[in-house]
Amino acid sequence: MEALLPKAIFVYLAAALVITSILVVTNKNAVHAVLWMLVMFLHQAVLFITLDAEFLAAVQIIVYAGAVLVLFLFVVYMINLRTELKIKNFTVFWPAALFVSVALLILASQALKDFRTPSPVGDMSPAAIAKVGHAKLLGQALFTEHILSFEAVGVLLLVAVLGAVVLTRRIRMRGEGV
Amino acid sequence: MIPVSWYLVLTLFLFAIGAFGFIARRNVIIMLMCIEIMLNAVNVTLVALGRGLEHTTAHVLVFFIIAVAAAEAAIGLALVVLLFKKTREVHMDEFRTLKG
Numbered sequence: 001m002e003a004l005l006p007k008a009i010f011v012y013l014a015a016a017l018v019i020t021s022i023l024v025v026t027n028k029n030a031v032h033a034v035l036w037m038l039v040m041f042l043h044q045a046v047l048f049i050t051l052d053a054e055f056l057a058a059v060q061i062i063v064y065a066g067a068v069l070v071l072f073l074f075v076v077y078m079i080n081l082r083t084e085l086k087i088k089n090f091t092v093f094w095p096a097a098l099f100v101s102v103a104l105l106i107l108a109s110q111a112l113k114d115f116r117t118p119s120p121v122g123d124m125s126p127a128a129i130a131k132v133g134h135a136k137l138l139g140q141a142l143f144t145e146h147i148l149s150f151e152a153v154g155v156l157l158l159v160a161v162l163g164a165v166v167l168t169r170r171i172r173m174r175g176e177g178v
Numbered sequence: 179m180i181p182v183s184w185y186l187v188l189t190l191f192l193f194a195i196g197a198f199g200f201i202a203r204r205n206v207i208i209m210l211m212c213i214e215i216m217l218n219a220v221n222v223t224l225v226a227l228g229r230g231l232e233h234t235t236a237h238v239l240v241f242f243i244i245a246v247a248a249a250e251a252a253i254g255l256a257l258v259v260l261l262f263k264k265t266r267e268v269h270m271d272e273f274r275t276l277k278g
Contacts, residue, residue, distance in 0.1 A: 010180050014188045021192055021215050025199035030207055037211055044218055050180070051229045056221075056240055063244050068214065068251045075255045076207060079262050090202045091271050097201035101194040108190050115183050122233030134237075141234035142241065149238075153245045160249030164256035 009050060016043045028089050030076045034069060041065045052126060055135040185226035192219035204269040206261065210254045217247045 020040040027033040041064045048057035091097075124137050142150055196215035203209050221240050228236025262268055 006180055010184065014184075017188065018191050018195070021195045024211060024215065025195055025203065025208070030205060033208055033211060037214070040215075041218070044222065047222060048225055051185075051225050053225050053229070053237060053240075056225060056237060056244075059241065059244055060221075063248055064214075064218075068248055071251055071255055072207065072211065075258060078259065079207070079268055089204060089208075091204050094202040097198050100201060101198035104197060105190060105194040108193075109187070112183065112186055112190065115186065117182055118227065118230045120230070120232035122231055122235075124228070124232045124234050124237075137234055138237055138241070141238050145235075146238050149242060153242055157245060157249050160252050164252045167253075167256040168259050 006050065010047075013043050013047045013050070016040075017047070026089075028085055031073070034072050034076060037072075038065055038069055041069065052129050053134055055138050182226050182230040185222060189219040189223045189226075192216075192222070204271055206258050206268045206270055207255075209270065210251065210258070213254075214247060214251065217243060 017040055020036045020043065023036040024033045024040065027036060041060060045057040045060040045065075048054075048060060124134075128137060193216050196212045196219060199212035199215070200209050203212065221243055224236045224240045224243070228234070228240075258268060261273075265273070267273075
């Protein structure tokens, strides 16, 4: 009975993730889609916790649920989508899209048949996570081995924010000034 | 411990749903959200495999993917706002030309 509980939790989380992502894709109302996506991200954070990745679960909630989804919600509010509720939300060639995604599913599941569980090669064992914590292990790897990538990502975020500001500033007509 | 292959099957379904939405939806904002679903499916794969291999690199990669996804969402939504200002329209099949 002890081994049944993690499996039951995983099945619940998997069902919730699939159902909420289907709701995001099929919902007519963009605000509802964003809110279903919030539910999906929270379930995904719990899925990260079942994989002993507490730090990534926290980042998932702070960055995705806290920042990215609020950004989406603001844009949905800025753009008036009152007509959206009355028109079709899929393009005319949606059966082709369904065919593509089902074909992807079948092909990738064929590849998955030969999957063998990998044997551990690193130092992030459950004992180490329980002893020093996931955040410390990840921080040690991040600030020693991957420090250059970390700084590059910082520059990338700066460029992205500057790009967003430059793109959405008021567009002036020619001859109206600088 | 749940087998890693269960997580891979789950992420396969999530990725397929996201891909379907990206191709089939008309609304540009929902299309961007479908990109986020696909990125999250890949994130779950990387966390599960990193847990199976007990190696930190996969989890560091997930950290970077989250940062890049945030940057991508900022730029993508800025483009959507720009598109809406210019054409009063956010439906992808209405744009028949890429001329300025």
